Amino acid sequence: MAGHSKFKNIMHRKGAQDKKRSxxxxxxxxxxxxxxxxxxxDPDMNPRLRAAVNAAKAQSMPKDNIQRAIDKASKGDAENYEEVRYEGYGPSGIAIIVEALTDNRNRTATNVRTAFAKNGGNLGASGAVSHGFERLGLIEYPGSVGDEDxxxxxxxxxxxxxxxxxxxxGDENPGSHQIWVSVDALHEVARELEKTLGEAEGVKLAWKPNLTVDVDADTVSTLMKLVDTLEDDDDVQTVWGNYEISDEVMETLG
Known part of the structure; x- marks a missing residue:
């Protein structure tokens, strides 16, 4: 889950994500x-790899699995994956950016287009919505590392x-901190924060919307179904949106 929304939105999704851990x-x-x-x-010499490993650790991925994934690349027997970005509109014109790693562009494009079409949206051309976002680095910590100050x-x-x-x-809802930095400074800032806050839950490139749209109770169910469908696709890595969902609207989902 990567939309611009409140923590309970993420928690709503967490249960489903836990069931799909594999x-x-x-x-x-x-x-x-x-x-x-x-x-x-070597993660210490490769910022992107370091971020990927940190993300895996944050999801409690076993060390053996992490090392196997690294070894797969080192041995030269890894599949050739291509980075692809899709842009489109969800229900009520909400802007959506989908990032994928795929070994078959036709398959991924078809799946993404179908997800949009069946859930109140439509896939647009490259650049259709990204102009409304800023490309930044995002460092994430749980609320338990400290208060806002x-x-x-x-x-x-x-x-x-x-x-x-x-x-x-409370313990079941510890909150979260999102720290935004320039793309070039992402890994330097992350290293500095480790000295005071410990290892982050996530260090990655992100799409931050310039303006957000409040989602109403009539739209939230369809929007969440679209995001769920996209994230369920094996090729999709992240889904970003320009939406904001209040606690009251989230409660209507049950």
Whole structure:
């Protein structure tokens, strides 16, 4: 899940993602292999690989699985995956960006187009919606690392551009911190933050919307079905959107 929305939106999705852990591991492995193949197989020397490994660790992916994915690239027996981006509109004109790693562009394009068409949206041309987003680096921490002031101070010291904190209400909903940085500074800032906040849950390139759209109760169900369908596709790595969903609207999903 990668839309611009509140923490409970993510928590709504978490249960479903937990049930699909093996599929999630497969996607994480694919990103690790591609990152290792494109650069050095050492995470300390390859920022993209380091980010992929950190993401895998955050999802409790076993160390053996991570190492196998790296070794697969090192041995030269990895599939040739291509990075592809799709852009389109969901229900009520919500802007959606889909990032994929695929070994078959025709298959992936067909699946993505079908997902949009069956869930109140339509796939657009390249550049159709990305002009409404900013390409940035995103560093994610759970709310348990500290309050808003602590994270804000650490982020400023590390050279971040913006911080969005959504503090939770207990152990089951610890909240989260999203720290936004320039693309070029992503891994440098992440390293600095590790010194004060520990290892991040996620370090990645992201699409941050310039303006967000509030989703109403009539739209949220179809939107979530579209995002779910896209994320269920094996080739899709991330889905970004310009939507904001309030707690009240999320509660209508049950």
């Amino acid at each position: 599929a999630q591991f497969s996607k994480l492995s694919r990103e690790i292999t591609v990152a290792a193949k494109m650069g050095m197989p 602590k994270v804000l101070e650490a982020a400023i010291e590390a050279g971040a551009e913006d911080v969005q904190s959504d503090m939770g209400d």
